[in-house]
Amino acid sequence: EPEVTQTPSHQVTQMGQEVILRCVPISNHLYFYWYRQILGQKVEFLVSFYNNEISEKSEIFDDQFSVERPDGSNFTLKIRSTKLEDSAMYFCASTRQGPGRDTQYFGPGTRLTVL
């Protein structure tokens, strides 16, 4: 069964450093999402991406964050200058059709630890 993959599984970085989290969505999917989950808290929507542009973003997704689909398979989340409070699990998800019309498939997540 096709699946969403994410790398790395765990990223440790120093505060102020840039990190790039990578995702490979399911190959025929067109809509892509990033979420985060701070330990013990709810899963929070960060951003959605369709047709090579951001379709919606949350208040969390400020200027420190950016997303990119650099080629036909990868979908990346960049945090320019990490803060301690960015420590969380980051999940990528994808769907073939638009929201509410298709199942959202999640990757296993990247645990980001900011020291």
Added chain:
Amino acid sequence: DQQVKQNSPSLSVQEGRISILNCDYTNSMFDYFLWYKKYPAEGPTFLISISSIKDKNEDGRFTVFLNKSAKHLSLHIVPSQPGDSAVYFCAALTSGTYKYIFGTGTRLKVLA
């Protein structure tokens, strides 16, 4: 601003019995609701969804009920199995948007 709430952080149920997980929402614009299951070290896995035009949707052992007037939905698992032990999240969506709003999750433990 918690638009989707799961007031029970945990629930324990005997194997074979019914598990009922509850979710409340405040935003009347939500018109599509989903339940996800999450195991440790994995991403959420979609379980079942319901549109606001329905009040019930069933898929095997899983049934979701929606009470729009009460802004409440519930997930019933019958019969519960030890493999159902996981964290369950409800999520809500407004048509025309991409922003899925998740609840805080309920940890279900099914006792053998």
